[in-house]
Amino acid sequence: MRELTLEQVATLAQAAGFDLSSAELVDVMHQLNVIIAGVEKAQHPDLDAIDPLPILTEGEVDDARP
Amino acid sequence: MPGLDVTRLTAMEIARLVAAREISPVEVTEAYLERSERLDPELHAYITLCCDEALQAAREAERAVLRGERLGPLHGVPVAVKDQFQTRGLRTTGGSRILADWVPMEDATAVARLRQAGAILLGKLNMTEFASGLGDPFRYGDPHNPWDLERSAGDSSTGSAVAVAAALCAASLGEDTGGSARFPASLTGIVGLRPTYRRVSRYGLLPVCWSMDTAGPMTRTVADAALLLQVIAGHDAQDPLSSRRPVPDYLKALKNERAGLRIGIVRELTAPGAVHPEVLQAVRQAARHLASLGAVVEEVSLPLLEEAGAAMAALMGSDAAFVYREWLQSRPHDLGPTLRRGWIAASLLPGPTLHKAARIRALLRREWLALLQRYDVLLSPTTLAPAGKLEYASCLQSREEAERLFAWRLGPTMETGIAAIPASFAGTPAISVPCGFSAEGLPIGLQIMAGPFQEETLFQVAAAYERTTPWHTVSISART
Numbered sequence A: 001m002r003e004l005t006l007e008q009v010a011t012l013a014q015a016a017g018f019d020l021s022s023a024e025l026v027d028v029m030h031q032l033n034v035i036i037a038g039v040e041k042a043q044h045p046d047l048d049a050i051d052p053l054p055i056l057t058e059g060e061v062d063d064a065r066p
Numbered sequence B: 001m002p003g004l005d006v007t008r009l010t011a012m013e014i015a016r017l018v019a020a021r022e023i024s025p026v027e028v029t030e031a032y033l034e035r036s037e038r039l040d041p042e043l044h045a046y047i048t049l050c051c052d053e054a055l056q057a058a059r060e061a062e063r064a065v066l067r068g069e070r071l072g073p074l075h076g077v078p079v080a081v082k083d084q085f086q087t088r089g090l091r092t093t094g095g096s097r098i099l100a101d102w103v104p105m106e107d108a109t110a111v112a113r114l115r116q117a118g119a120i121l122l123g124k125l126n127m128t129e130f131a132s133g134l135g136d137p138f139r140y141g142d143p144h145n146p147w148d149l150e151r152s153a154g155d156s157s158t159g160s161a162v163a164v165a166a167a168l169c170a171a172s173l174g175e176d177t178g179g180s181a182r183f184p185a186s187l188t189g190i191v192g193l194r195p196t197y198r199r200v201s202r203y204g205l206l207p208v209c210w211s212m213d214t215a216g217p218m219t220r221t222v223a224d225a226a227l228l229l230q231v232i233a234g235h236d237a238q239d240p241l242s243s244r245r246p247v248p249d250y251l252k253a254l255k256n257e258r259a260g261l262r263i264g265i266v267r268e269l270t271a272p273g274a275v276h277p278e279v280l281q282a283v284r285q286a287a288r289h290l291a292s293l294g295a296v297v298e299e300v301s302l303p304l305l306e307e308a309g310a311a312m313a314a315l316m317g318s319d320a321a322f323v324y325r326e327w328l329q330s331r332p333h334d335l336g337p338t339l340r341r342g343w344i345a346a347s348l349l350p351g352p353t354l355h356k357a358a359r360i361r362a363l364l365r366r367e368w369l370a371l372l373q374r375y376d377v378l379l380s381p382t383t384l385a386p387a388g389k390l391e392y393a394s395c396l397q398s399r400e401e402a403e404r405l406f407a408w409r410l411g412p413t414m415e416t417g418i419a420a421i422p423a424s425f426a427g428t429p430a431i432s433v434p435c436g437f438s439a440e441g442l443p444i445g446l447q448i449m450a451g452p453f454q455e456e457t458l459f460q461v462a463a464a465y466e467r468t469t470p471w472h473t474v475s476i477s478a479r480t
Helices: A006-016 A022-041 A058-063 B011-019 B025-043 B051-066 B109-116 B158-165 B182-188 B222-232 B250-254 B277-292 B303-307 B309-323 B325-330 B337-347 B351-374 B399-405 B418-426 B455-467 B471-478
Strands: B046-049 B078-082 B120-125 B171-176 B191-194 B214-219 B262-266 B296-300 B377-381 B430-437 B443-449
Touching: A006 A022, A006 B337, A022 B309, A022 B337, A022 B351, A022 B399, A058 B351, B011 B025, B011 B051, B011 B222, B025 B046, B025 B051, B025 B078, B025 B120, B046 B158, B051 B120, B078 B109, B078 B158, B109 B120, B109 B171, B109 B222, B120 B158, B158 B171, B158 B182, B158 B214, B171 B182, B171 B191, B171 B222, B182 B191, B182 B430, B182 B443, B191 B222, B191 B455, B214 B222, B222 B250, B222 B430, B222 B455, B250 B455, B262 B277, B262 B351, B277 B296, B277 B377, B277 B430, B277 B443, B277 B455, B303 B309, B303 B351, B303 B418, B309 B325, B309 B337, B309 B351, B309 B418, B325 B337, B351 B418, B377 B418, B377 B455, B418 B443, B430 B455, B430 B471, B443 B455
Parallel strands: B078 B120, B078 B171, B262 B296, B262 B377
Antiparallel strands: B046 B120, B171 B214, B191 B214, B191 B430, B377 B443, B430 B443
16 A cells, blocks of 8 residues: 555545644644555465454363363 | 551551541641641642641541441541542533533542542642643643652643542542553552442442443552442442442451462563663562462463553543543643644544554453463553653644654553553552662552453452562552
């Protein structure tokens, strides 16, 4: 994913109903791009295969005993 | 008892002496309140100190003792809780000015269980705004680290740690989503426990991220942590996700010594250059110490960890931003500026980023659980550096500033909090125990992590370490 520009972030913020000053827009843009780039950077062959379950399942609990 | 400073006692000692009628709940409560009124104007551990209510509860506890009744395992023990827990008839701010006047109608389940066990609630403890406002000044005054008043005491269960470290209460409750109980515990030289997710009810806890929020004890000793967990753990019909698994006898488990434990030390969290050298030295010494007690210690690797910080930021931020979206829209300037901008950014994250973050979490959990099948416990530093100076972020005007703000999330630098991520993502238990001091006299914490619902193992290892090292004793004797 390409980095978001200031104009794109301004459009997104306006659509979501946030009223931001120009300094705040710059801040939000940098935070967004840092997080997006950080997540993008993670690479692993199983990333597409794994179910994105948010919490431990009971099966995982049982299987985890040493 | 003449000459006894009751504020130096552990929660277990207070409970035992109250039951034996050797000290009075009123005497102990008055001692803590006096100390808090004297020291807290500088430390800012409390948001609300409830002197009258605490003394009334202490008198009732004393009358019960005189009638020969025992209310429970915390009978007469003065405790305090993070202001993230709802308390019946007592304001609950969540560390935010938005909730400055909110008085809940009922207790959080964990608080109700403390009261049922006979604990005396001294007050509500300071925290970052909605347990999320990293980078902003605290809305009710900045808590100071009792070991050095110019230093941070960590985020976000900050008051919970300061109050225990400075002996302003016998024990406290914190909350840990991405390290919020473990970091402050480490930086103030106390014990901080993140139990297994679902072990403790979340009912009445102001949420941050539903899939990771976990209430846990913050105490001076491992035994006190076990005692408090015993009280607050267990299924709660009001939190349908809370586990129905039986709660083991944690105090009994403490007495069991296990030989031949297999211990892994996480390579990515103990890499030279990524960790403060004094922290690295203390943690490696702790590993050698556990080996000398009969454990087999080996290095293990969790390569995905280095990329997990951004996923944590995405998942935590987007959840909290959604939970508090109405105030984010209607009262944005009542929120701290860094928190407000961070939540707005999290609200605007693209769907693919959030989906990938969720998969990174699931994958890291799978790798973590695989390690915990091979090892009884895993070790790391709790924080990769001792407490830093109190400082706050300004509006970020460059990519570099943003990366610095998120450094703790993006890689194992000295400012990082990344050591908390495996247990938070996996929902597995972790405990921070004191393991030394820096040359500047600042506490260093050892993180011990176990498999899901393996708190007994965690307590056994932590207690064995505590029994054979002086750090928790130094903590107590060094306090003012």
